[in-house]
Amino acid sequence: MTRAEINNVVGRRGTRDYDEPMNGRVIKIYGLYYLVQYGAGRVNCVLRGKLRTSPGVGAFSDPVAVGDLVEFELHGGDSGTIHEVLPRRGVFSRKEKGRNKREDIIASNVDQITVIQSFRRPGLNLRFVDRLSVRGASGGIPVVLVINKADLADQDTVDYVEEYYANAPIDVIMVSALTGVNMEHLHEVFNDRTSLLVGYSGVGKSSILNRLYPGLDLRVAEVSESTGKGKHTTTNVEMVYCQGDTSIIDTPGLREFGLMDIEPHLAGNYFYEFRELGKSCRFNPCTHDHEPGCEVKRLIEEGYIHEDRYDSYINILTDIRDSRERKYQ
Ligand SMILES: Nc1nc2c(ncn2[C@@H]2O[C@H](COP(=O)(O)OP(=O)(O)OP(=O)(O)O)[C@@H](O)[C@H]2O)c(=O)[nH]1
Ligand SMILES: [Mg+2]
Numbered sequence: 255m256t257r258a259e260i261n262n263v264v265g266r267r268g269t270r271d272y273d274e275p276m277n278g279r280v281i282k283i284y285g286l287y288y289l290v291q292y293g294a295g296r297v298n299c300v301l302r303g304k305l306r307t308s309p310g311v312g313a314f315s316d317p318v319a320v321g322d323l324v325e326f327e328l329h330g331g332d333s334g335t336i337h338e339v340l341p342r343r344g345v346f347s348r349k350e351k352g353r354n355k356r357e358d359i360i361a362s363n364v365d366q367i368t369v370i371q372s373f374r375r376p377g378l379n380l381r382f383v384d385r386l387s388v389r390g391a392s393g394g395i396p397v398v399l400v401i402n403k404a405d406l407a408d409q410d411t412v413d414y415v416e417e418y419y420a421n422a423p424i425d426v427i428m429v430s431a432l433t434g435v436n437m438e439h440l441h442e443v444f445n446d447r448t449s450l451l452v453g454y455s456g457v458g459k460s461s462i463l464n465r466l467y468p469g470l471d472l473r474v475a476e477v478s479e480s481t482g483k484g485k486h487t488t489t490n491v492e493m494v495y496c497q498g499d500t501s502i503i504d505t506p507g508l509r510e511f512g513l514m515d516i517e518p519h520l521a522g523n524y525f526y527e528f529r530e531l532g533k534s535c536r537f538n539p540c541t542h543d544h545e546p547g548c549e550v551k552r553l554i555e556e557g558y559i560h561e562d563r564y565d566s567y568i569n570i571l572t573d574i575r576d577s578r579e580r581k582y583q
């Protein structure tokens with residue numbers, strides 16, 4: 255037999271220098287250790303040296319991210335080595351400012367971003383939701399907005415949110431972890447997918463998850479009376495729930511994610527209703543900013559696009575332009 259023939263018979267196994275590869279998912283990273291979940295088991299892994307130097311990893315600050323599907327080798331039961339990262343989809347990343355800064359993968363294999371806000375303490379910030387949806391859309395990940403503490407809601411705010419997103423492709427779910435209203439709906443939204451949870455401290459992320467998944471028993475903290483802001487009881491990106499095909503990755507403290515890698519003239523594409531309606535703008539591409547004959551601007555006059563949603567877009571556009579100017583100075 256020639257060497258090629260032997261390889262054909264032995265298959266991939268024959269090319270490996272380790273036995274019994276297993277599949278798992280990275281649920282937490284601390285220092286040089288990666289906690290991998292496989293079936294009902296969990297194991298602390300280190301990375302095989304080759305992974306740190308393989309082509310392409312230099313573009314990222316860490317070769318492995320929470321949410322990654324990996325092939326690993328188990329040593330004895332309580333430790334392991336990660337050999338391969340399987341191809342990723344739905345990557346949520348952020349790039350630091352600066353020309354040669356590497357990309358930080360916050361989480362991978364994400365099906366949806368669930369941004370959680372609350373009606374009061376802390377209040378709504380729809381511009382943050384919009385920024386997040388641009389970041390998500392550029393990685394192909396849709397955003398769902400969950401507004402918690404519906405027990406504290408007033409009708410004006412509810413109406414405002416509904417008008418703001420009336421013709422936008424962002425689903426809004428109003429819930430209360432306290433009274434349980436709409437929690438069954440939210441359970442369905444999380445079911446059988448990987449969700450990335452983003453929310454300011456104190457909005458009730460832990461309260462929601464505890465209510466949805468009894469037994470999880472996450473810590474709930476009082477929102478500080480003086481500032482109305484929470485205290486960031488949790489501090490690391492972590493898959494906090496993982497059962498069958500349902501996974502939830504929490505991102506405590508995530509407030510900043512640059513949008514400077516987005517081309518200004520494409521920003522409008524990530525406001526999906528602008529992209530559709532903008533097909534009738536006189537100019538193509540149109541940034542819906544200064545161009546005459548802009549359909550998006552006409553539709554604000556008609557009340558079809560909310561003025562504040564448009565302002566939020568201009569705010570993002572300006573921000574992208576500013577940071578790109580700084581970059582090329
Ligand atoms: N009124 C009301 N209060 C709620 C609700 N859900 C949570 N809270 C309260 O909000 C506060 C913060 O809740 P947490 O679940 O700790 O919030 P968190 O988002 O996990 O905060 P961090 O872990 O700091 O990021 C607690 O005092 C909860 O009791 C709700 O539906 N209604
Ligand atoms: Mg919490």
Ligand SMILES: [Zn+2]
Nearest residue numbers: 535540542548
């Ligand atoms: Zn336009």
